[in-house]
Amino acid sequence: MIDAYPLQWPSAWPRTEKPHRSQFKTTLAAARDELKVELRRLGATNVVISTNIIVNLDGTYRSKQRMPEDRGVAVYFKLNGEDQCFPCDRWMYVEDNLHAIALSIGALRGLDRWGAKEMVNAAFRGFKALPATAIVTPYTAKPWHEVLEVSPTASLETIRAAYKSMLMKHHPDKGGDEQDFLAVQRAWKEAQS
Numbered sequence: 001m002i003d004a005y006p007l008q009w010p011s012a013w014p015r016t017e018k019p020h021r022s023q024f025k026t027t028l029a030a031a032r033d034e035l036k037v038e039l040r041r042l043g044a045t046n047v048v049i050s051t052n053i054i055v056n057l058d059g060t061y062r063s064k065q066r067m068p069e070d071r072g073v074a075v076y077f078k079l080n081g082e083d084q085c086f087p088c089d090r091w092m093y094v095e096d097n098l099h100a101i102a103l104s105i106g107a108l109r110g111l112d113r114w115g116a117k118e119m120v121n122a123a124f125r126g127f128k129a130l131p132a133t134a135i136v137t138p139y140t141a142k143p144w145h146e147v148l149e150v151s152p153t154a155s156l157e158t159i160r161a162a163y164k165s166m167l168m169k170h171h172p173d174k175g176g177d178e179q180d181f182l183a184v185q186r187a188w189k190e191a192q193s
Contacts, residue, residue: 008048045078070089
């Protein structure tokens with residue numbers, strides 16, 4: 001079950017290390033409302049907008065709360081009966097990430113209207129939400145350095161390069177195995193600690 005709060009970031013989606021300042025000029029409420037409109041136009045159902053902002057029972061954001069340290073947004077929904085997820089944490093503020101997702105969905109809807117339906121279908125294949133079993137499956141782990149195929153004393157730069165290479169190798173959208181992909185994510189976290 002995906003919740004609106006706290007943030008339910010998709011486990012197989014890498015996080016942005018250094019967020020950027022955007023040129024968007026929007027508020028949290030306006031960005032959320034814009035996203036809801038784009039999702040409705042898309043035909044999305046079962047929408048959950050997941051952030052680290054506390055939500056009231058009516059779906060509005062609780063007032064007078066501090067902006068969360070984790071600015072990420074993950075939007076989960078069903079489209080044509082399939083689970084989808086659009087995550088974004090590129091920008092420094094939650095409202096900017098909400099706005100970016102709304103713009104992205106609007107652009108995909110435009111591709112559909114302009115006659116490039118197969119491009120839209122291909123894009124949505126890349127945003128499929130991982131099945132719940134992939135998220136909660138326990139693992140019997142090899143040491144992180146074996147998963148990343150580096151020496152346990154390798155430099156952070158070498159480890160990062162190996163991590164990125166292994167992500168590409170095991171990415172499910174490129175024919176890789178989801179469990180191997182998740183193991184690479186876990187190995188990277190362990191290497192950094």
